[in-house]
Amino acid sequence: MKIAVYPGSFDPITLGHMDIIRRSAKVFDKLVVAVLCNVEKKGLFPIEERVAMISKLVEKYDNIEVVSFQGLLVDFMKTVDAQIIVKGLRVGLDFDYELQMSHMNRKLSDDRVETILMMASTEYSYISSSSVREILHFKGDIRSFVPEEIIQDVLKKSETMEG
Template identity: 50%
Template sequence: MSRAVFPGTFDPPTNGHLDVIARASAAFTEVIVGAGVNPSKQRMFDGDERVAMLTEIAAPYPNVTVVPFEGLLVDFCRAVDAQVIVKGLRSGSDYDYELRMAQMNRQLTGVDTLFMPTAPEHGYVSSSLVKEIAKLGGPVDAFLPPSVHTRLIARL
């Protein structure tokens, strides 16, 4: 079909992120996972660590590459010649927030956004919530790919 970007902070990447990667991989000729830097978020893992984790979990999908980026998403899309942005949506509040961003991105560059509803089993999972539970000693292995879980536990 075309080249798509799946952007995020991915700190850490969850099974929900992996689900979107797998589904986008089936829908597009090429998927670039953009491991971004969001200055408003405090990260547990640095950029190289997040890229390494994403590269490892995306390895089964030969049409997926992981690329770090900073700055505006639309500039990144232009730089990698992506025609579509893929966003996973967990809830209506995600939609409300992401719709405004999608409309702005389209206005700025003409890049469209495809919203993928999250699989029900991942709908309540967020990286922030997973980190909070893990920091308090709770079990988070069901929400993370095994290699990511190992890195998270080692970090704590």
């Protein structure tokens, strides 16, 4: 069974992330969406809420699991018996960073882990979680960037963060 891990902070999850998730679920027997718990970073959503939102968005897929993790990705991958990392690429700068991380993860895993780079669909290639958070900060319209099912959750969280 080919198990892949799609890691990220997903804070909040975007249409671009969902595109990579849907496409990856078609390629691999099982996809684990691994939500990174970064203790150094104060995000918009706590880790439990991010996992819950993504779980809601992927509940119709029987080969997707959503979990949180912290620590080294290669260590987490051992716990889910995965050998493949899926990463989405939007622009050239993403490639430089992901190439470096790919080499690092292969070295840390004694060449047991491979990284698959999936190109972002054109219509999502400019979307990032940080740009969505910035739009929220200035009370802009995020409907073109975030899955419809969670827009109200994101707006509500943004309002409570300001208050």
